[in-house]
Amino acid sequence: MSVQVKGVAVSTSHDHIKRTIKETADIVQVVGEVVELKRAGNRLTGLCPFHSEKTPSFTVNPQGRFFHCFGCGEHGDVFDFLMKYHRMEFPEALKNLAQRCGIDLEERQLTEAERLQLRRREILFEANEMATVLYQEFLRHPRLGKLARKYLEQRGVDAGVVERYRLGSAPDPEQAGWHVLTDQLLAKGLPIDALQQVGLSVAKEQGGFYDRFRSRIMFPLVDLTGRVAAFGGRILGEGKPKYMNSPESPVFDKGRLLFGLRQHRDSIRKQRKALVVEGNFDVLLLAVHGIDNVVAPLGTALSRHHIQTLRGYADEAILLFDADSAGLKAAMRSIPLFLAGQMEAKVALLPTGHDPDSFVRAEGAAAVAALMEQARPLAEFAFDNLVRTHGLTLAGKNKIVAVLNELIRDAADPGQRALMTAHFSEKLGVPSSYFTTGRQLTARPAAPETAPESPGLARLPRREKQVIDFLILYPEHFADLREAGLEQVLQEPAAVRFVSRLAQATAILPGRPEQLLDMITDEEERAYVVQILTGGSPHDAEQEEGRSMRDELVRWLGSVAHRRTAANIQEQINRAEGIGNTGLLMELIRRKQEMEQKKRGNSI
Ligand SMILES: [Zn+2]
Incomplete structure (x- = not known):
């Protein structure tokens, strides 16, 4: 009975502190540190930090105190954000936010498990922080830091920079011994396993420990929350390796920092x-x-x-x-x-x-x-460089294809692979099948490529064809049409494919969407684009006409997109209601009202 009462009491104060912090913490500030947010009505939007996107579908709702991504579905409160983005554990997020809010968080307000969890990572950051201070002291030391100070001076690194980046030095073992840092950190009460875990100390085979970093300029590697996660060390003199980093640890992932x-x-x-x-x-x-x-x-x-x-x-x-x-x-x-x-x-x-x-x-x-x-642009640069190295003989092209093939294989997304294949095969003047099959080029002409399976651009329904023709002639209005819901409205595979190529062309070669032609490998589609470009179109390339045409298409896209979005939101509302997610539900209803207001605003 008493245990139960005690248990309830503990968990109440625990929930209470969590609630207080959640209500006080500024989610916009926490997210805004790592995501560029723009205000949109009563929400803020930005590019999602959890998936790759070009147009923002990530939102922060300051009233509801949550974030939600309409692209990948990531969702949560300010604690979740710290845990997901900065990979903190819950007690760490709690402590971080308490500090930001100026709330005194006592460890007894945490459960036993949380206290242990908090200590586990905190001790590692503490070890790195104390080591940073010691390395700074070594650098200032008249005798132990002399060589390092001279080296920094020679490289033009002044005192202000040393201060700003908290540079330090690991002394020469001839002068200071092989475990000067380890000894001092142990004397400050840090456990040896923490020092080993962050890679400051290394166990000797015959027992005892020595310092991993010796005779080096030390760079503290600070994570986005401002804590020292690891070190980079540059050798003083001729030793090897020239540069050495801390090993990965629970607080250091070199692929992120x-x-x-x-x-x-x-x-x-x-x-x-x-x-x-x-x-x-x-x-x-x-x-x-x-x-x-x-x-x-x-x-x-x-x-x-x-x-x-x-x-x-x-x-x-x-x-x-x-x-x-x-x-x-x-x-x-x-x-x-x-x-x-x-x-x-x-x-x-x-x-x-x-x-x-x-x-x-x-x-x-x-x-x-x-x-x-x-x-x-990187892709152009890399390609030209390959051509310079290998030349455009058959043997050279085979080599280039082999190098590019490796790159293409590395691309995570099948769409990107297809794009790169199309782009490079066009530039090299070889069929794209050479990239995918690994076949070698020979002097004989290759077999013709297979025809596309879906009907081409020339046979699109009237409205979609009008949009595509317009985009071929006026790619500069692409962003406007996208804004109006282009990708949501187009449904024919040929039109969808064309728009995604145009998007990719704009992404790779910003401001040069005419490069689109380079990316279209299908003969029929190329012919169509060329025909429109060379004046087969009824609308002349007059700017004025382009604008009025754009306005008409934007209106049409907008009304279709609005209908579809409304239906989509309604569906999400039904789902959110079904699973009882009130936060999301409120957000969706707000969105729906916002949309209706906007529509009314437009039609007046
Ligand atoms: Zn996302």
Whole structure:
């Protein structure tokens, strides 16, 4: 009985604190740190951080205190967001929010299991934080930090930068011994298994422990919540490896973290562009010269998660490296990821022999800005580079196809694979079947490709044909028609395929939708597009006419889309009612009312 009473009492205070925090925490601020949100009525919308998309279907409802994605269905409150996005565990999210709200959260307000869970990760962050402070002290130490200070000075890293990025140094074992850091952290009461887990200390075979990082400049790698998740270390002198990172741990996933993002995220968001470089020093030196929308992956190629994270801050990534570097290979591997992540990517090449660090020191910030201006779309860049390397002989084309095939295989999404195949086969002038079958090109002409199975563009129903003809002639109005519900309204496979190609053409080569023709491999469709473009259409390419035609089509699309959306929302309302999800239900009803109001507004 008493246990039960006690149990109830504990869980009540527990629920109470959770409720208080949920009611106080600002979900818009928490989400807004990693997703760019725009106000839309009483909600905010943005690109979903949980799936790849080009147009926002992710919403935050400040009144209801929840987020919901109409694209992938992710849904939850502010706790769920921290847990899903920052991969916190519940007690950690609770503590994080309590701190933000200025609420004193005592550990006794947590259950025993939650306390243990909280400690498990917190102790790892604590170890890294204390190590950061010690590395900073080593760097300032007159004797132990001398070499490191000299090195930083030589590379042009001033005291302000050292301070801002919390740089430190791991001393030379000849001077300080092999376990100076481990000893000091143990003396501060940190358990050895935590030090091992974050990779600061390594067990010796004959017993005892030594420091993993020695004779290195130390870069704390800070996650998006501002905590030190790991370290990168650059050797002082000639030892190997030159760069070394902490091993992965429960608080460090190198496929997600980008060096510099936490410090530079405001600048990146302001400019809508992220500059991606290879090394930590590149990041620092560019920042010294006032270019601070820059990040570096940690010695790995960009991952899907990196791109999705950047997507919350920038529309475009510019990869900056020199033509001979490993960066080129990494850039090739990132092509399918950028395509799948729906993010624009460009490449800016440095003169041979330069890295961003040496270049900005020699030529200054304006020269870097000029390079960024000249940056070229990644897919184009990669292709031209292959042609330069292998040439366009039969043997060269076979090699190029082999390299591209690897890229295409890596692309996660079948749509992206098809797009890349079509794009590259067109550019190389080889049938797309060579990409998929791995057949070698021979001097004899290949067998003709099979015809498409669905009726082509020329035989679309009247309204859909009108839309497609219009888009071929006036691709600049594509965004307007999309806005009006284009993708929702078109139903014929040929029209749907055409619009998705147009969307992809706009995504790969922004502002150059005429490249669409490059992507259409089907002869009949190409012929149709060419015929419309060369004046077979009844509407002349006059701007005025284009606009009035657009307005008419927008009206038509809008009314069809409205009918369908209304039906769709009604269906979702029925479902939400069925499963008793009141939060979602309220949101849907609000959406429905909003739609009806808008419609009334339009028709007046
Ligand atoms: Zn989503």
